[in-house]
Amino acid sequence: MSSFYPGKRLSTKGERCTVRYVGEVKGKQGQWLGVEWDDPTRGKHSGTHDGVDYFRCRSSHPTAGSFLRPSTTWDQSRTFLEALRTKYAAIQAGENASDQVVIRISGKDAEEVGFEKIARQQAQLQNLHIVVLDDLLVKAYDEQNTTLEDNLEKIPETCPNITDLDLGRNLFETLSEISDICNRLPKLKFLRLDANRLRHVVEQEGSSHGENTGLARIASASLDHMLCTGKELEILLRSLPNVKELSASSNQLGSLDDCNLPNSLTSITLEDNNFSSLEDVQHLRECCPQLRTLNLKNNQISRTFKDTQHKNNFKLPETITDVDLAYNNITSWNIINELSTILPGLKHLRIAHNPLFSSLRSADNKPLTSADGYMLTIARLPRLETLNYSKITDKERLNSESYYLSQIGRELSLSPKEKEKDILSSHPRWKQLCEEYGEPRLERQAESNIDPNSLAARLLECSVYSPTAAGNANLPDEQSPLIVEIPKSCSIYKVHGIIGRRLGVEPLQLRLVLETGEKDRMDMATWNGVEEWDSDEEDAEEVGEEWKEREEELVAGTRPLGTFVDGPKARIRVELKDQKKEGII
Incomplete structure (x- = not known):
């Protein structure tokens, strides 16, 4: 049992674990090891047995812990060079097998031995620049916790050209072990230590590995899945004083x-x-x-x-x-x-897959799409150049900002005057957008105490105008529209009749267009799957949408006018069908 201690790294049947407890377990005979598995789904509990807390797992997963007998069959660890030769010398020998003369004895291939084979493998290892030794049970100290000096001293002559090294998911217990290896790799710049579980990191706070060590030469480091707290990460990084690119994902x-x-x-x-x-x-x-x-x-x-x-x-x-x-x-x-x-x-911003974009609503509580979210995000960030890996063109910014401005105007129109300050405080770009594009037309609903069941509440105030009024004195222009109150229950047939009678025009000659004051997208063909703008990098494509005013033609029929309009007011544009044929609209 003296060879087991809290923090010791072990592996059995390919599953790595860390010893958290050594001793007896109530109700069980003999000595036990309480271990925390690197794969937290591998265990059965979190260090508690029959209500007794024997150890605490660093992982928050409820099944990260187990009790194992010390006599369990443990996987054999490897030194750095053993792992290097296991993975790369064997591979290189296999790649060059076609160039070798095969000697057969009694129908069997004879394995080449001797100094020539060793020299060839050694030369191949010397040429390695990128080395991946993850999950090969590597450690720098032997079972007596002493440095394997002979092994370490042979590293410079065996693989002097390594620049990129992955030592993830191994059996290292201290940063000193890793430092001893890196010190002997003079060209090393990129180091990955993912999923190693170093013990007593905080206790090493006063230790230093020097400014001229191999770790001090590291420019890019990955410390993912190491269960580090902020303080532990700081201590580890003191040995990497010149690192420029750092990954510390999946920690604590x-x-x-x-x-x-x-x-x-x-x-x-x-x-x-x-x-x-x-x-x-x-x-x-x-x-x-x-x-x-x-x-x-x-x-x-x-x-x-x-x-x-x-x-x-x-x-x-x-x-x-x-x-x-x-x-x-x-x-x-x-x-x-x-x-x-x-x-x-x-x-450059990536903000996809947040709850905001799956529950977007307009000011009048209508559902918005992810594409709306894309445009509204662009409009809120004036200096943004890319969004979710998609480049923002000048055209997209123009469309996005004008659409956002119309949405703010719609929200103001649907709210009482006294709420205007609160609304504008939630849109800090309002003033800037108004200066650039002009303030949108507001048609704020007037507050009243009208009984919703009364006739007045069922009337719709329609502002009727024609863009061709200058050529027809009977038609009202945009500055002086005709105001007509029409019951919301009236069919569009009757609306044509009412407006035609007020204008002195045959209803069949009229084309009525409801102007909503809102905007819609058009020309989405340039982006396949616009509804999924909040995608990952490989799915992101350039958005090429146009935006135009939302209009609804009031085609003569039995549908009630009130189903086209929210609120007590409507703006209707009148066009004469005979003029349309002449191209004057």
Whole structure:
């Protein structure tokens, strides 16, 4: 049992685990090992047996733990060079088999042995630049926890040209083991340590691996699935002082307040952690002045600030241009409205697969599509250049902003005057858009105490005008429309008759067009599947939509007028059919 201790890394039948407890279990004979599996679905509990807590798993999964006998058959670990030769020398030998002379003895191929074969394999290993040794049970120390000096000292002569190394999902227990390997790889720049479980990281806080170590030369590092807290991540990164690109996804990070990151960082990926607001990563402003890319995909971000008292002082580095907020819990436009202030340098955004875009509603509570969400997101962020990997053209921005402006106008029209200030506060681009495109026409519904069952409540106030009024004195123009009150229950047949009689025109000559004041998309053929704009990179295509005023022709029939109109007012354009044939509309 002396060879087992909390933090020891083991593997059985290809399943890796970490020892969390060594000792007796109540009601069971003998000694037991309480282990936490790297695959949290592999176990049966979280360290508790018959109501007794024997150990605690780092993972929050309820079935990450098990009890195993020390006599379990454990998989044999490998040194770095053993793993290298197992994977690459054998592969290279197989690739060059056709060039070798095969000697057969008694009908069997004889295996080549001797110095020539060894020299050939050695030369092949020396030429390796990218090496992947993940899940090969690699460790740098033997069972007595002593350094395998002979093995380590042969690394420089065996594989001196490695620049990219993947040591993920192995049996390392301390950062010193990894450092001992990297120190002997003078050209190493890219290092992946995903899913290793290092013990006593916090206790190593005072240790240093020096500025001239192999780890100090690393420019890109991946520390995913290591169950790190913020403090543990900071300690690990002290040995990577010059890293520029960092991935620390699938850890236990809920805030970066206690995590000082290297100021050399230009890109950081923090997918699948526990962040709930952008304020959780505000420490980036102090420690990462060169940061350009921030990936917060698949967290629980639902707001910008934890509380409003920090709102005025909160900003992220102005150098950040690329942000990924896909697969979070964004349910309102507030966070998107604030991105321009919090991230003044933002140019590229991914925000697909958030609840907001699956439940969009217009001001009059009509459902909107994902394509509407695409346009409304563009309109809210004036400096954005790409959205969900799709380049934003000048035409798309024009269409998006004019559509957004019409939506704000519609919301104002449907609300009482006293709510205007609150509404405009939720649309910070209102003033700027009005200056650029002109303020939309508002037809605010007047408040009244009219009984909804009365005749007055069932009347629709119709403003009737004709664009050809200048050529026909009987027709009202846009500045002086004809006001006609028509019951909502009237069929369109009767509407044609009422308006025709007031204008002195035969109803059959009239073409009536209802102007809604809203806009619709047209020409979607350039984007296959526009309804799925919030897709991943491989599905994203350029959007090429046109936008036009939404109109509805009131074709003579039995349908009631009230089914075409929401509210007490309507705007109807009159065209004469004989003029239409002459091309004057």
